[in-house]
Amino acid sequence: MKVITARKYGPPEVLQLEEWETPSPKKNEIRVKIYNTSVNSADWRIRKPDPNLARLFFGITKLKQPILGGSISGVIDSVGENITKFKIGDKIFGSTGLGMGAYAESICLPESAVITILPKEISFPEGAALPFGSLTALDFIQRCKIQKNQTMVIYGASSSVGTAAIQLAKHFGAKITAVCSKGNFELVKSIGADLVMDYEEFHSDSHNKTYDVVFECVGKSSIPSNLKHLTKGGNLVLVAAPFKDMFKAAWISFTRKINIKFGPIAETIDNLKFLAELTKKGNFKVIIDRSYPLEKMVEAHRYVEAGHKKGNVVIHCAT
Template identity: 45%
Template sequence: MKAAVYTQYGPPEVLKVKQVEKPIPKNNEILLRIKATAVNSGDWRLRKADPFAVRFIFGLIKPKIKILGTVFSGQVESVGKDVKNFKVGDFVFGHTDMRFGAYAEYKCLPENGSVALKPANISHKEAAVIPFGGVTALHFIKKAKIKPGQKVLVVGASGSVGSAAVQLAKAFGANVTGVCSSANIALVNSIGADKVIDYTKVDFTKNGETYDVIFDAVKTISVSRSLKSLNKNGIMILSAAGISEMLQGLWISITSNKKVMTGVISHQATDILFLKELIEANKLKPVIDRTYALEQIAEAHAYAEKGHKRGNVAIEV
């Protein structure tokens, strides 16, 4: 089978499309013929070992995992003898969790993993881009217990996580303000934001508005300066936080009546199913900036890494 393989950390060019051995499903696994995947921050950060600490988990000198890619949409080609939930021919989508391996024509996954039947009303590439931003945003929105009528500010509202956060917060009944650049105002309006702030013209920390929840999806805000834009007992979500932001958030949570949420998210099939239902109800729409072929994986990584993509970068396999 074809797969995008990397054997050393480095720039996008370390990714090479090669022929590798096709996997065989275990008794509790499904063999998926992947139709589409995506380039997310987790992929390009692991490719270049950024931050350096990822080397202590994924390989100090060279990567232990040779095939990246965490999201997918495709068709079940075969199933292990113990599989009960899926059958040959099913169209499915989901997340590989920490297994990666979606930059390939085939991937084996446990049937109890983060997998669900694909919504019939969207394409494979649209389904593939949903799980990364969707599950990340959903994790924090559920953790923050967002309620109808609350005011939610989403910073980085045009990105993968941000565009999902805007739509999910709306689905939970919140009044949502998105923060983005001038070029993305129309996009953020189109996915349901009640109000959009152009960060090139307005600093939300200085406009006098306060919010029940501030969701920073792109690690761009000053945590300390943004606190004054939080209501009493407000919650700040830092979905892309580094170590320093995590420590700062912990201190704020301990010493004030405001709470900062960071940390690693978990992936569950129930979350993928929840997103599927929202998609089928037209309450969650995939946002795709560009689509590349698997053979263009290096080019796709280079583009995604610039940090200016609108929504997601899809890969057709």
């Protein structure tokens, strides 16, 4: 099978196409023929690494798992003898978690992985794009306990997490202000944003409005600039906070009793099924910006790392 490996840390060019033996599932595993995966911010940050402290988790001098990628859609083509939830031929989608391994034509996963049946109403590319940003947005929104008519500003609203957060917060009844570049205003309005503003307006002296939830998706605004717009008793969400901001947020939360949400999310099958149901009914739209073949992974990483994608970037693996 074809795989894309990162044998060392570095720029997109460290990604290489290799031929590996197709794995066989263990007793409690399924094997998925991967039709699609996606490239997201976590992928390029691990590859780089950004921050350098990521080496403590993924390998000091090189990646312990050379195959990146955390989301898949595809078809089960082999099962272990103890499998009860799935069968050969099932179309599935979901997350591979910290084990990664999705930049490949096949992968073996435990039956207990965060995967579920792909509804017929959802395409394979949509299924591969759905888990990362949407599971992240949903977990943070649940932690904020969003209530109907609460106000929420989403910074980096055209990102994969941002486009998901708009739709999910809207589903729970929030009033959404989307912050993104002017070229993405129509996109975010089309998926539910009530108001839009660009980054310059958000940071301007004339912007003095406060919100029940400040949802920072891209790690490009400071904690003080976000707290300035947070209603007393509200929630600040830092989706992509660097480690130094996490420490700062933890200190502020402790000393000033301000609700700041950050850190790893909980990926659950229940949340994945919830997202699938919303999408199946047409109440959630998966935004796909660009698609690349597996062999063009370097180009895909360059584009995603540049920070201008709208929604998700999808990779075509096996067919």
